[in-house]
Amino acid sequence: MIVSVPSYVIRGAGASSHYEYEVRVVARDDSWTLLRRYRRFRELYTSMRQKYGSKVAAIRFPPRQVFPKYEVVARQRRKRLEEYLRRLIQVCSELSHCEPLYKYNGNLSNIDKQSLLEFSPFFRRGMFESGKYGTS
Structure with a gap:
């Protein structure tokens, strides 16, 4: 298991509150943890679609929600984001034009x-993680 999204946290206060998802990455030579907002997952989804x-x-990618600040949405989204990654x-x-990963042949x-x-x-690590209330 290379990547998991085991949890989420709420950051900020009032109208600026948002959920951040913990992303754990385990590679052969290292492991690290990131916090990412849904927005960053969506940017990844969009760029990967265009590129590959x-x-x-x-x-399947979890869609935007009308009321994304509800915990039930965050809980469902966490699992779907993990499945997506x-x-x-x-x-x-498995795609030959995805050179960084193709060399592993699945x-x-x-x-x-x-x-x-x-x-x-x-x-x-460090990307998107500099906002006043957590990640940007």
């Missing part, structure tokens, strides 16, 4: 940190 085409576009990494590892047990970072800055 129909097979990646076919991966796992499926994205697997599918991209055998992701040997994936290293550098390959994930080349695949997407989403997995880079």
Whole structure:
């Protein structure tokens, strides 16, 4: 299991409150934890669809919600975001034009940190994590 989204936290206060999802990444040579807002997952989804085409576009992604600040939405979304990340990494590892992951030929047990970072800055620690109330 390369990536998991085991939990979420609420950040900010009042109208500026939002949920952040804990993303745990385990690569052959390292492990690290990130906090990401839904917005960053959605940006990843959009950029991967554009970059890698129909097979990646076919991966289910949790839609936007009318009332996203409800905890029940965060709980459901957490599991769906985890499923999305796992499926994205697997599918991209099978696409020849996804060079950072394709070299593993679907055998992701040997994936290293550098390959994930080349695949997407989403997995880079420190990215998006500088806002006053948590990640931006």
